[in-house]
Amino acid sequence: PFDLSADTDKLAALRFKAYLDIETQWESLEIWVSYLDQVNGVPVPKQEKIWEKSDIKDMPVTDYKKVIDKSIDLSSFNAKTNVRLKLVFDSGDAKGNENYEGIFLDDLVVQETCK
Numbered sequence: 001p002f003d004l005s006a007d008t009d010k011l012a013a014l015r016f017k018a019y020l021d022i023e024t025q026w027e028s029l030e031i032w033v034s035y036l037d038q039v040n041g042v043p044v045p046k047q048e049k050i051w052e053k054s055d056i057k058d059m060p061v062t063d064y065k066k067v068i069d070k071s072i073d074l075s076s077f078n079a080k081t082n083v084r085l086k087l088v089f090d091s092g093d094a095k096g097n098e099n100y101e102g103i104f105l106d107d108l109v110v111q112e113t114c115k
Contacts, residue, residue, distance in 0.1 A: 006079035009115050014072045014085065016108040020053070020064045021101040023092070026049060029053035029103055030088040031072065035080035043081075052075070074110065085110075 004012050014031070023028075034047035056065055060083050077083060087105065 001082045001084050003081045004074065004078050004083055004110075005112055008078065009074075010078065010112045011115055012074035012078060012110065012112045014050075014074055014108065014110055016070050017067050018065050018070050018104045019104040019106075022053075022064070022103060023096060023100060024061050024064070027053075027092055027100075027103075030086075032086040032088065033074070033077060034082075034084045034086065035077060036082040037080065047086075050078045081113075 020029075029052065030049055031051040032047055033057050034045065036043040037046050038044070085108075089103055
């Protein structure tokens, strides 16, 4: 887990490289963030989906089978503590998977920068 700065002059982002060779209609990739929020001074665990492969405008099929750079804004989680990222891949079913290599993610970095 990690904490993000409360400094509103900072931007936070998850950056990574992605290679997708998957079925375009069935398989999915989601990225979730979980964190502790403060409600009346009491830490409350929360989680939100921050990205999914099915958002075709964000990762069009033309980007498949090549390494691309992705960046996802995490600034809305500034000042959150015990932040964790969860990557969820689902092939949908066992049919036709032998025809695809799958999803490869590399160089995952959470980075805070000044605005």
